[in-house]
Amino acid sequence: MTDKYIQFEIVTPERVVFKEEISQITLPTKMGEITVLPNHIPLVSALLPGVVHAKKTNGEDEIISISGGFLEVLKDKVVILADTAERAEELDVSRLEAARQRAEELKEKARRGEKVNFAEVNAAIERELARIKAVKRWRKLKNIE
Amino acid sequence: MASSRDIKNRIKSIGNTKKITRAMEMVSAAKMRKAIEAVLKTRSYANLSWSTVLNLAKAGNGQNGQALHPLLIKRKPAEKVALILITSNRGLCGGFNSAIVKKAVESIKRHQASSHEFILIGKKGAAAHKNFGFEVAADFPKLDYINEVKEVVPAARLVINDYLAGRYDKVMVAYTDYVNAAKQIPRVKQLLPIEIDETEKYLGIVGQDTRLGAGQEFVAEKEKQHLTHGEFIYEYTFEPSPAEVLDEMLPRLIEIQLYQALLESNASEHSARMTAMHQATEAAGDMVGELTLSFNKARQASITLEIAEISAGANALAE
Numbered sequence: 050m051t052d053k054y055i056q057f058e059i060v061t062p063e064r065v066v067f068k069e070e071i072s073q074i075t076l077p078t079k080m081g082e083i084t085v086l087p088n089h090i091p092l093v094s095a096l097l098p099g100v101v102h103a104k105k106t107n108g109e110d111e112i113i114s115i116s117g118g119f120l121e122v123l124k125d126k127v128v129i130l131a132d133t134a135e136r137a138e139e140l141d142v143s144r145l146e147a148a149r150q151r152a153e154e155l156k157e158k159a160r161r162g163e164k165v166n167f168a169e170v171n172a173a174i175e176r177e178l179a180r181i182k183a184v185k186r187w188r189k190l191k192n193i194e
Numbered sequence: 195m196a197s198s199r200d201i202k203n204r205i206k207s208i209g210n211t212k213k214i215t216r217a218m219e220m221v222s223a224a225k226m227r228k229a230i231e232a233v234l235k236t237r238s239y240a241n242l243s244w245s246t247v248l249n250l251a252k253a254g255n256g257q258n259g260q261a262l263h264p265l266l267i268k269r270k271p272a273e274k275v276a277l278i279l280i281t282s283n284r285g286l287c288g289g290f291n292s293a294i295v296k297k298a299v300e301s302i303k304r305h306q307a308s309s310h311e312f313i314l315i316g317k318k319g320a321a322a323h324k325n326f327g328f329e330v331a332a333d334f335p336k337l338d339y340i341n342e343v344k345e346v347v348p349a350a351r352l353v354i355n356d357y358l359a360g361r362y363d364k365v366m367v368a369y370t371d372y373v374n375a376a377k378q379i380p381r382v383k384q385l386l387p388i389e390i391d392e393t394e395k396y397l398g399i400v401g402q403d404t405r406l407g408a409g410q411e412f413v414a415e416k417e418k419q420h421l422t423h424g425e426f427i428y429e430y431t432f433e434p435s436p437a438e439v440l441d442e443m444l445p446r447l448i449e450i451q452l453y454q455a456l457l458e459s460n461a462s463e464h465s466a467r468m469t470a471m472h473q474a475t476e477a478a479g480d481m482v483g484e485l486t487l488s489f490n491k492a493r494q495a496s497i498t499l500e501i502a503e504i505s506a507g508a509n510a511l512a513e
Binding site: 061064065090094121128132 | 232235236238239242243246249250341342343430431432433434436438439442443446449450453
């Protein structure tokens, strides 16, 4: 097989987040975390909020947080249709923590029976958690404190 | 003839109007650019999700010939029809709103349906009810800046739920397609049920001018490129199962379709307003020119009159 690389593309309705050639990718699917290597069989799956970890062809890592979406794997191509997605480099931890705090407070309110959409709040918390996780992993990889 | 003071006042007021219309033209031009950018950004998502759904539907149909998801099943005949009408919040945009309302009413009348209902997005859609007496099922507010799919989710959920519950047999969306700055076409497209054989009907996937590959061809091309290896044709694996993936994916697709329609309408609205304001500015300029002419005439007439009076007076004294 000559194809050693995967054309990887991650898009949200608002923009194309990342598009590059990679050599492997790890994703959080509904059936558990999977790693896709070149020449994978065609696969379609739903994704959970979490961290996508791709290895670029030059050996560098790319960490992307997603808040759910779909995955389509073709022989030499991986496409993620994400609801929202951010590259770890673009994220700012302190603001993420604040956002999560707000979401938790909202959840608390919801528990007390105030008028808040519980499912939406939960989704927001998961999204923020995924983002925080992505940033942490990114920092660990890059040895940034 | 109007006095020179009256004319002067009018020139001033028209001058002010001209300033306003010119400012509005500029604002619309800026907003239009942004709106067009947004339309283009959504396109790649729309294309990709559409091709995946097509693949899913194909794979699913192979097994038992049954459509995999209720949103894919066509109901005949369509008894109850709903139409989502996307209009602007404000006027002063030429024939933008009247054109789309007219188109929507026309197309809904063509359906031999026992009931038709409108779902409005944007304030000006109220005309459908006021002027044509149609039933309005829901009225969603429209934000001036649309940059997230979240904003169409309530409307999408509503039609999907009502469709599944059997309240509607067919759901359409009326929006204004942005072709270029000078041309916008009001269109009505089917949203539900999703017909995989009629890709052309779907938004943002259509192969019109600058658009990316047209639906079916896009998919066929993709299949050729990525799914075959020599004689061997790969088949998709679905996790957890085709039905479950479709369950999540189809509502998403509807949302994207609606979002795209909204963005197209937005771009069209701003460019329609820009054109209208440009014409208004020109008309105001012409008017100021004409009024200045008559102002000068009036001024000259009064000077002539004055001179005539003075010389008549001087003549009288001399005699």
